Amino acid sequence: MSTFVSDFKSRATEKAGDLRHRQVIRTALRSYEIVRDKRKAAFQSWESARQAAAETKWEAINHLDTHLEALTAKLEARGTKVHWASNGEQAREIIAQILRDKKARCIIKSKAMTSEEIHLNHALEKEGFTVVESDLGEFIVQLRHEPPYHIVFPSMHLTRGEIKELFQKELGDAPSDSPEELTMVARRVMRQKYITADVGFTGANFAIAETGMISITENEGNARLTAALPKTMITLLGIEKVLPRFSDLALFLPMLATAGAGQPMTCYNTMYSGPRQPGECDGPEEWHVVLLDNRRTELLADAEQRDALHCIRCGACLNVCPIFRNVGGHTYGTTYSGPVGSVITPHLRGLQDWKHLSNASSLCGACTEACPVKIDLHHHLLQNRRNASAREPAFFEKLAYQIFGIVANEPLFWSVAKKIGWLTQPLQRAVKASALDPAKAWTKTRDLPPQPRESFKDWWRNRK
Amino acid sequence: MSERENILGRIREALKVAAPLPGSHGDMTVHAATEPPANQAREWLPLVGTSVAEQFELFAKNAADLKADFQLLASRDELEAALLKLRDAEKWRRVASHGGELTDFACKTLGLPVTLTDRGYEVQEMEKCDAGITECDALIAQTGGVALTSRSAGGRALSVLPPHHVVIARREQLVADLPAAFARLQSKYAPDYPSMISFITGPSRTGDIERILVLGAHGPKKLTILCQ
Numbered sequence: 153m154s155t156f157v158s159d160f161k162s163r164a165t166e167k168a169g170d171l172r173h174r175q176v177i178r179t180a181l182r183s184y185e186i187v188r189d190k191r192k193a194a195f196q197s198w199e200s201a202r203q204a205a206a207e208t209k210w211e212a213i214n215h216l217d218t219h220l221e222a223l224t225a226k227l228e229a230r231g232t233k234v235h236w237a238s239n240g241e242q243a244r245e246i247i248a249q250i251l252r253d254k255k256a257r258c259i260i261k262s263k264a265m266t267s268e269e270i271h272l273n274h275a276l277e278k279e280g281f282t283v284v285e286s287d288l289g290e291f292i293v294q295l296r297h298e299p300p301y302h303i304v305f306p307s308m309h310l311t312r313g314e315i316k317e318l319f320q321k322e323l324g325d326a327p328s329d330s331p332e333e334l335t336m337v338a339r340r341v342m343r344q345k346y347i348t349a350d351v352g353f354t355g356a357n358f359a360i361a362e363t364g365m366i367s368i369t370e371n372e373g374n375a376r377l378t379a380a381l382p383k384t385m386i387t388l389l390g391i392e393k394v395l396p397r398f399s400d401l402a403l404f405l406p407m408l409a410t411a412g413a414g415q416p417m418t419c420y421n422t423m424y425s426g427p428r429q430p431g432e433c434d435g436p437e438e439w440h441v442v443l444l445d446n447r448r449t450e451l452l453a454d455a456e457q458r459d460a461l462h463c464i465r466c467g468a469c470l471n472v473c474p475i476f477r478n479v480g481g482h483t484y485g486t487t488y489s490g491p492v493g494s495v496i497t498p499h500l501r502g503l504q505d506w507k508h509l510s511n512a513s514s515l516c517g518a519c520t521e522a523c524p525v526k527i528d529l530h531h532h533l534l535q536n537r538r539n540a541s542a543r544e545p546a547f548f549e550k551l552a553y554q555i556f557g558i559v560a561n562e563p564l565f566w567s568v569a570k571k572i573g574w575l576t577q578p579l580q581r582a583v584k585a586s587a588l589d590p591a592k593a594w595t596k597t598r599d600l601p602p603q604p605r606e607s608f609k610d611w612w613r614n615r616k
Numbered sequence: 617m618s619e620r621e622n623i624l625g626r627i628r629e630a631l632k633v634a635a636p637l638p639g640s641h642g643d644m645t646v647h648a649a650t651e652p653p654a655n656q657a658r659e660w661l662p663l664v665g666t667s668v669a670e671q672f673e674l675f676a677k678n679a680a681d682l683k684a685d686f687q688l689l690a691s692r693d694e695l696e697a698a699l700l701k702l703r704d705a706e707k708w709r710r711v712a713s714h715g716g717e718l719t720d721f722a723c724k725t726l727g728l729p730v731t732l733t734d735r736g737y738e739v740q741e742m743e744k745c746d747a748g749i750t751e752c753d754a755l756i757a758q759t760g761g762v763a764l765t766s767r768s769a770g771g772r773a774l775s776v777l778p779p780h781h782v783v784i785a786r787r788e789q790l791v792a793d794l795p796a797a798f799a800r801l802q803s804k805y806a807p808d809y810p811s812m813i814s815f816i817t818g819p820s821r822t823g824d825i826e827r828i829l830v831l832g833a834h835g836p837k838k839l840t841i842l843c844q
Contacts, residue, residue, distance in 0.1 A: 180827045194662040201660040206638035207653035214635055217627045224620075230811070236619040288833055289824035307824050315825055331825035335833055342834060347739055363809060373776045373820040373835020379812070380772035381739060391623065396652070398802060402794040403657040405815065406759070416662070416678065417759045417817040420776075420835070426811040433714075433733045434771040435811055445623045453630035459638065526638050 156485065157508045163483040164512070173309065177477055180308045184471060187414030194416070205407055206526035209462035212361075212394045216452065219361035219394040220443070226364020227441055230426035235442045240270035243444050247272065247353075247386055250440055251281055254384050256350035260342075262368070262375035263287040264355025265303050265465060266388045266444055269487040269500075284345045286374035288338050295322045301481035303488060304412050304467035309480060342374070352378035352436065356389035357464065358404060362397045364425055366441065369408060371419040379424060385436035387424075390444050392461040398423075404464065411524040412466035451499040457532050460495050462525040469519035469529055475512050484509065491519035495532040498540070507540035548590055574603045657795050664758050664792045671757035671792055678760025682818030683831060684839040686760075695784070695844045696725045702747075702840065703728065706780065712737070712745040714770025718784040718844075722749050733770040739777070748778035748836070752785050754800050755843065758793040761817030762841060763801060765810035772812050776820070781836040783816075785843045
C-alpha cells in the first residue's frame, strides 16, 4: 500500500471519529445551506442557467487554443507581460525571477489555489522573500503553517477560540474571541503590509478571451488592494479559466456566488485588463500574467472527463459531500479536495497514487447535483476506478470475481455452492478482520449475515 | 520551441478527440446552440420588475440586505443635506475623492480638506481619510450593487482604501440586471476599457471565522449610495 493511501486511511479514520470536528463543520455549513437554497430559488431557472453555464464552459474548453491566443494577444496589446508555464517548477522560476529583477522583499498575496498547487510560498520563502497571505482565512492557516482546509473557506475547521489563541501567540494581539475584533486585528496588521509590499500576487476566477481581462472574485477587498497598491502585480492562473465573452460574466458571477457561498453576488468582482494605463492615477506599473498548464492538458486529452476542466472552484461539491464532511479537507492530502479534487487529482498527480480517492465516495451524486456547471462528478469517480483497475488490476480481487463468474455461470456449481456455503461461514468468522481475511476492510466494521441452510428457491418449492 | 508553443501544441493534440456536449449523456447528435448560451441569461437570473419605480424599490431592498446604506434623493438640496449629515455624524476631518461633476459638488458641500486622486496621491495620506467619495457607472437593481471603473471612480484604490465608501450616482444610472450592466459598460467603453472594472456589491465582508459575517475585512466597513 502506498504512503498516500495509508496516510489517507489513517487520517480519515481519525477524523471520522472526531465528534468535535464534525460539529464544527456542521455548524459552519448550516447557514450556508439555508442561504444557498434561498438564492437558488430566487433564480427564475437555476437549471437553465446551469445548462447555459455548462455549454459556455464547454465552448471555452473545447476551443481552448484559440481562446488562449485571443486572451494573450489582447493582454499584451495593453502592456501586460504573459508567461507560459508547463509545470509548477517553471511557474515558480518565472515568478521568482520577476521578484529578483524587481529586487523585491515583501510579496502580498490574495487568495490563489493555483499557488497552493505549485507550492509557491515555500519556494519563495526559501529564497528569502517574505510572503504574506492577505485573505483572512489564508492568513490564519498561514500562521498555523498548514494548507487551506477548503478551497473557498480555508479556515472553516477552526473555532474563534483557537483563532484567538493563535493571534495571541503569533501576533501578540487578540483582545477577545469575537470574530469582529479578530478580523480587525488582521486588518490592522495587513494595512501596514499593503503599504510596504513591493509586489502584489493574485489568482484568478475567469479570463475573458474577447476583451483580454482577468476577473477576480472576493469578499474582503484584499485582492482589490493587492491589484492597486504594489508597483508590480503578478497573476497566476490555470489555462482552463477562460470564458469566451465579457457578457458571459453576467451569468457566471451570480452563479459562482450562489453555489459557492449562497450570496447574490460576491462583494467585489473585478476585471483587470492591463497595468496602469496612460491617464490613470494608480495601479501597478507592471503586470505579469502566468498561465499554468501543470498537466491540465492531460485531463484535456481525456475526452470522457474533459468537462472536469469546466470547474469554477466554487466549492459547492465539497459542501454537500458526505465524505468531505466526515473526513475533512486536510485528510485528502491534495490541493483540491472533495469530489472535484478526487476527480482531478489522479490526472494532475498520477492515477495509481491517487486512485484511492475515487473509492472515498458513496456515489450518492450530491456533488453532480450541486455543480453549477454540471460536471458529471460521480460518474468520473467511477471512470477513474475503471481506468485504475484496467491499468493495474488487483490480483486477488480479479481472481475472486473470476471464480465467482465460473460458479455463478454453471447451475451445478451454483446449487452445490448454495448448499455448502453455510459450512464455510465459521471459517470466515475465525479469520474475520484479520490479515488472512481478504475482505477485511469491509468486515472490520460489519458482520456478514448468516447464510440460511435453505435457499429462497428451495423454500418456495417446499412451502406448505 | 517556446513553452507557449508546447502548451498550445498539447492542447491542439488533446482536442483532436471531441468531447460529449453537456447534458447529452455522451450522445454526440446534440448540437450546441448557434448563439452564445449565456445570451439568454436575463430569462434565468432573479426577477427584477418592469417599471423603474419597482427597480429602485428592488435596489433599495437588495442594498439593505447587503448592509449598504442607499438613499434616493429628490434634489441637489437633499443631496447636500445627506452629505452634511454623514460628515457630522461620523465627524469626518478629511476625505478623498476625484474630479467629476457630482464629486466636485460633494467636495464643495463638505468644505473639508480633500485628497484628490486625479494627478496622483500619497497612499499614506489616502489611508488616513475618513471617506472615499466616488461616482460610478451603474446601479444594478438585481443585485443592489454598483459597477465602477478606474476611469469613472478615481482609480483603483479610492473605492477600497478609506473606511467609508460613498458613491454618488444619477437616477439614469440604474440598470435592471447584470446583462444590462455589462451591456452598458460595453457600449460606454469598448474597445478601450479602463484597466479596472469593479462590481461592488455591499461593503467589504468576511465570514472566515466560524462563517460569522464581519464587515470591513480589508475594504470599507461602510458603503453609502446617494442617488439623485
